[in-house]
Amino acid sequence: MFRALADPTRRALLDELFARDGQTLVALTAQHDMTRIAVAKHLKILEEAGLVIARRRGREKLHYLNPVPIRLVHDRWVSKYTEPWAAGLADLKRDLEYQMEKVFEIYIRTTPELLWEAITDPEIRRKYHFGAAVESDWTEGSPYLLGHPAADRPLMEGENVVVDRPRRLVQTMRALWGGDAERAGTSRVTWEIEQVGDSCRLTVIHDQLQPDAPAELYGGWPMILSGLKTWLETAETLTTPGSLMYQDQR
Numbered sequence: 647m648f649r650a651l652a653d654p655t656r657r658a659l660l661d662e663l664f665a666r667d668g669q670t671l672v673a674l675t676a677q678h679d680m681t682r683i684a685v686a687k688h689l690k691i692l693e694e695a696g697l698v699i700a701r702r703r704g705r706e707k708l709h710y711l712n713p714v715p716i717r718l719v720h721d722r723w724v725s726k727y728t729e730p731w732a733a734g735l736a737d738l739k740r741d742l743e744y745q746m747e748k749v750f751e752i753y754i755r756t757t758p759e760l761l762w763e764a765i766t767d768p769e770i771r772r773k774y775h776f777g778a779a780v781e782s783d784w785t786e787g788s789p790y791l792l793g794h795p796a797a798d799r800p801l802m803e804g805e806n807v808v809v810d811r812p813r814r815l816v817q818t819m820r821a822l823w824g825g826d827a828e829r830a831g832t833s834r835v836t837w838e839i840e841q842v843g844d845s846c847r848l849t850v851i852h853d854q855l856q857p858d859a860p861a862e863l864y865g866g867w868p869m870i871l872s873g874l875k876t877w878l879e880t881a882e883t884l885t886t887p888g889s890l891m892y893q894d895q896r
Contacts, residue, residue: 647715650695655680656688660697663711668747670706699749699849710749717868718752718875721884747853748864752871755845756878762812764878765837774873776866776888778802784809790817797823804832813839819852821863830859848874 650656655678662677663669675685689709692698696715700707754761764770768779775792778801782790786809792802801823808816815837821827836851850871852864869886876884883889 647695647697647719650691650697653688653691656692659685659688659692660711663698663709667710668708670708674709696751696753699751701749701851710747712749712751714750714752714868714871717872721872721886747851747855748867750850750852750867750871752848752875753842753845754848754875754878758812758839758841758846760878761839761846761848762815764874765815770877773877773883775870782806784811804835807834819863824862826860827862830856830863833859833863 651660658678659674662674671682671686671689674689675682678685689698689700693700697712699710699712701710702708756764764774766780766782766784768781772779776794778792778794780790780792782788784790784806786806788806790804790806791800793800799822801821803820803822804818806815806817808814817835817837818832819835820832821830832854833852833856834854836849836853838849838851840847840849848871850867852867855863866888869888873884873886873889876882
């Protein structure tokens with residue numbers, strides 16, 4: 647990741663995806679005095695570092711900024727020496743705001759079955775999802791609720807649209823924890839699990855967001871996924887700005 651970030655052209659590509667996520671190779675090439683092949687090589691290095699995720703939509707290949715690896719670096723080193731509250735939440739809001747679709751990717755040393763269990767088991771979910779647990783029977787068309795012991799009503803509700811254990815889970819999502827989040831209406835979250843050797847690649851796609859959706863709807867995903875990885879690989883909880891926010895409410 648550090649090698650990928652060392653090149654100014656690659657940093658500029660990340661800046662452009664931060665400003666407008668989901669761009670094609672043609673669109674990114676138009677902003678540089680470089681050939682399409684040269685830009686494609688830079689994007690390949692960013693993809694290999696996990697900083698960019700490429701997804702096909704019809705005949706187009708779209709590129710998305712993935713902030714999760716940077717978040718993991720923050721959690722490992724930076725947060726030990728700096729105050730995480732203002733910097734962490736402000737940076738996440740800045741990095742993730744104004745997007746209608748967000749894609750997150752992380753590699754976890756585990757099996758698909760254990761990863762699926764961690765996503766769907768209420769007690770395990772509580773370990774990394776800011777103390778909130780999810781309840782459902784996990785059948786297609788069934789409802790689910792995400793709740794916190796200190797809350798007088800569910801924080802989130804939705805429907806399990808696709809349940810393909812242990813590979814894919816598609817859910818509608820309606821946030822209920824605050825007025826702005828509730829007014830944003832219903833969006834969609836897709837969990838995709840792919841085994842890669844002794845690890846799993848987990849991709850979370852949060853889409854169908856309104857253009858003016860508040861960042862609080864999707865800004866917590868890097869912290870949630872970092873906590874999920876930490877729990878599965880070490881059986882320890884991870885302290886993040888999000889977990890600290892809800893700590894006093896337990």
